[in-house]
Amino acid sequence: MRIGIPKESREHELRVAASPDTIKRYKGLGLDCVVEEGAGTGAALADEAFTKAGASLADAAGAWDAEIVLKVQRPGEDEMGRLRQGQVLVGMLDPYMSREQVAAYASAGVTAFSLELLPRTTRAQAMDVLSSQANLAGYKAMVDAMAAYSRVLPMMMTAAGTVTPAKVFVIGAGVAGLQAIATAKRMGAVVTATDVRPAAREEIESLGGKFVGFIPEGAATAGGYARPLTPEEQAEQARLVAEHLKGQDIVVTTAQIPGRKAPRIVTAQMVASMKAGSVVLDMAAESGGNVEGSEPGAERMEGGVRIIGARNLPARLAPASSVLYARNLQNFVALLVSKEGALAIDMDDDLVKGAMLTHEGRIVHPNFADQA
C-alpha cells in the first residue's frame, strides 16, 4: 500500500505532512511512501532527507496517486480533481469552514479524516494536532509580540536606573495561551491571564501567572471546550477586561470556540484606553478575531498601540511544527493499517470514528449530518 505526501499548495503554508522519521515508521508498517519533489523545502527538509529515509520522489500526480494521502491543509480546488474513489485522505481539513468540501469528499468516494475532530482523550494525545500546533503557535505569538514591543520584558536594575518589567495579559488559556504565558514568564514579564473554563485558573497559576476575570457557570462543555457566553456574561467579561487592559504593555488573545467564529473580546474602545507603545496580538484573527479590527497577516497602529493579526503561526515555525504534525499523523495512520500493511478501518474505534468525515460515498460525522 502506498502513502502519498503532496507539497502543500495553499498560500503561506510551509509545513509538510511527513518527516524522515515518519517515513521510516511507515516503512516499518510495511507501507511505501511517495513524496512530491520539494514538499519539504518550506520546512527545511530536502528531498534527499526523504529518499534517505526510504521514500521515493514523484511529481504532484504521483504523490496523489496513493491509497492514503497525507495533507496539512485541506486540498485546494485544483487538487480536488486528483481525489479518487476509495482513497483515504488525512489532514486538518477545517470542515466547519468548508462544509461544501465535506460533501465533495463524499461524492468523490473518499474516506476523509479531519484530525481536528479527534476527541481530546488521553489515547488521542499522540495524534492531537490541535495541541501540537497550538503549543508552537502560542510560543510564536508571544515571541512576535515581544519583538514588536519597543520596551523590555524583564526588570533590569542598572547603574542608570531600574527598568520595570513589562505587563503581559493573555486572553484564553488553552494550549496556545498557556504556552504564551510560559514564554512571557521565561522572559521575566509580569503575566496575568483570563479564561472562562474553571480548570484554566489553576493552570495559569501553575505557570506563575495571575488569574484575572470570572468563570461563568457551566462555561466548559463536556468535550472540555468553552461555550459561547451569554450577553450578560459577555458584559461582565468586557467590564473586567476593559479595566485590566489599561495597565498592560502586551496583550495576546487566543480565545476560540470550536466550530464558531472566535468571540470578540477586545473592542476598539478598549484599545484606545491602552498606553502608547503597547502591543496587541490577536491569535484568533483568522477565525473572526478576538480584537476589533484585527486582520490576519496585517499590522496597524491605533493611537500608539500596535495591533497585529496573526496568520498561520505554526507555518512560521515549519521545521518544528512539521515534525510534530507528521508524528501526530503517523500515530493516527497506524490505527488504519493491519499487521500485513493493508488498509483496515475499524469503525468501532472511537478515534477513527471521531475523526472520520466521509466514508463509502456518505458523510458519516454527526456534526456534518445536515450536509448529507
Ligand code: NAD
Ligand atoms: P481552544 O483553542 O478551543 O480555545 C482556546 C481557549 O480560549 C480555551 O481555553 C477556551 O476556554 C478559551 N475561551 C473561549 N472563549 C473565551 C472567552 N470568551 N473568554 C476567555 N477565554 C475564552 O482550546 P484548546 O487550546 O484547544 O483547549 C481546549 C480544551 O482541551 C482545554 O480544556 C484543554 O485543556 C483540553 N485539552 C485536553 C487534552 C487532553 O489530552 N486531554 C489535550 C489538549 C487540550
